[in-house]
Amino acid sequence: MSVTIRDVAKAANVAPSTVSRVISDSPHISDKTKRKVQKVMEELGYHLNYNARNLAQQSTKTIGIVVKHSTQASMYNTFFPEVIAGISALCSKFDFSISLTTGESEEEIYNDTVKMVRGKKVDGMIVLYSKEDDKVVPYLVESNIPFVVIGKPVHSQGQITYVDNDNVQAAKEATTYLFDLGHKDIAFIGEDNQFEVDEARLNGYLSALNEKNIPIKEEYIKNLKFDAEEGRKIAGELLDLVEPPTALVVANDLNALVMLTALSEKNIRVPYDMSIICFNNSVLTQVSNPPLTTMDTHIFQLGHESASCLIELINEPSTFNKSIIVPTLMIERQSCKQM
Template sequence: MSITIKDVAKYANVAPSTVSRVIANNPRISDRTKEKVREAMKELGYHPNFIARSLANQSTQVIGLVTPGSSDVFFQNPFFPTVLRGLSEGAHENQYALQLVTGQNEEEIYNGVVQMVQGGRVDGVILLYSKVEDRILMYLRERNFPFVMIGKPFNFVEEITHVDNDNAQAAKDATDFLIELGHERISFIGGDENLVVTVERLTGYENALTQASLPYREDYILHQSFLLEGGQDAVCELMELPLMERPTALVVADDLMALGVLNTLNELGISVPEDISILSFNNVLTSEMARPPLSSVDINIFNLGYNASKHLIERLKNPEVPVKRVIIEHEIVKRFSTEAPVHK
């Protein structure tokens, strides 16, 4: 015979409605009662029927996740597994599942989102990126479908709940760090120019140069994909500059790109940090395992994901909650890829 809510209620000495509210993680139920009911569920081997609950509540208990661009970047870049851990933990705490939309190109991803939303497969959506121009964002807004972004919206900032770092300040801090070491020729290797994070970090880099009265050089600014190959292509282009005009330091927008930079410089016989310093972003395992280990801006990726889940679910439970901008702190983690320039 299967265990029911009534059995759990009797075992825990509470009302069946209280058990239902504990399963739904209702904030009005005290932590003590929640613990008692969950212990009873565990002792009796009771597992809630979420499909039945979803039908009754007209809710799927599923959040859709939308990746940027090609699935190559998503599956190869360590940023995404880390942000997924945060998203998953935030969703699990509230008994939500995650559904991922990927594709080989933007058209496939857009079509996947339309099918997911119109098919009623998810209650809300989290965009794992922010673009300058984005059909998916406009589609979700037009349908008034609940969504949250990781990254600052390029438009409608006051209308969209988003979880982000202060990317302009983070890039300025990174550039200032290199300037304080004595570097004057500093290059910026950024990602896709249609990503708001790239726009913001380039702004921070420019602000640091301006404040330090250092020249801004167009040939020091490169944009590539957030992949090993992106870093390799960018540094090859920089190394074509005359020897005395080459940068002595690089701000690289992503650790995986920075690893590509390191590999290429090693092949060219250029030493890091003796000949050129590298400061990258994300502080994932890649940065620690690199040789030399990379100095990196820790943007607390896990917290980005966790807070995105938390605030979307909060919005799903109460559509009247105000729009929020949640800023996750960053810090520079110094390792062995940065030092003062030997020759300016």
């Protein structure tokens, strides 16, 4: 037979209501009594019935996570496991679970989100991206459920709590770093400028060029969606130009690895023939050959802060929406060289 609150109360010589208050960490119970009751709970092997507690509190103690791509595709993205680790660390501290959308397409991911919200399966949502023509965020605004976006919202900023880096400034710093090494012909390789993070990094690159009075060359701006064959094509197009670039700003580390391989196949040596700087500072940038100079976006912290903001919104619905900017830091390695 399982141990009940009444069993704990009897063994601790307190009222059942006191045990309940200890479980809910009530400030009206002294630390001495809490320690006494918690010791008895441990000795008797009492385990909290989470389903009963959540039902009584009308809470699921679950946070929904809206992924950028399908779950399968996300597993190959270095951003995903690190941001989930940050979210999980905070959720574990506050006894929350997480639930991921599992759709394979944008429409399926949206439908998963609707099912979570309408089915009251979650107390709040974290959206791992910000994107033009996105249906998820407008739906969450309309549904009035607590949610947080990782990335600067494209619309309704004042109505949305978000956590982000200053991606414009980070890309500007990365581009200026290459310029200060003597590079004038600097190309930019993004992923998909429908996503706010890519657009912001492109704008930072353009801002740096304008500030240095370097002409903007449209043929230097490319998009790559982690595809080896596409990487070879882009490398060929850039190298075949009358004035090929001597340096690349690559908007994420996976695409930087693709370009490293594509350039190597064409006997272009990094950093001697081409310098590369990228973003995220995942473990891949540390073990690549050569190790990549990168802008560390502190992905774990992005996840941790987003979960903290969301739990605050869940527990205190009157909390004002806020924006939190996690700083970036340049990590210099061996992929950039003075001209």
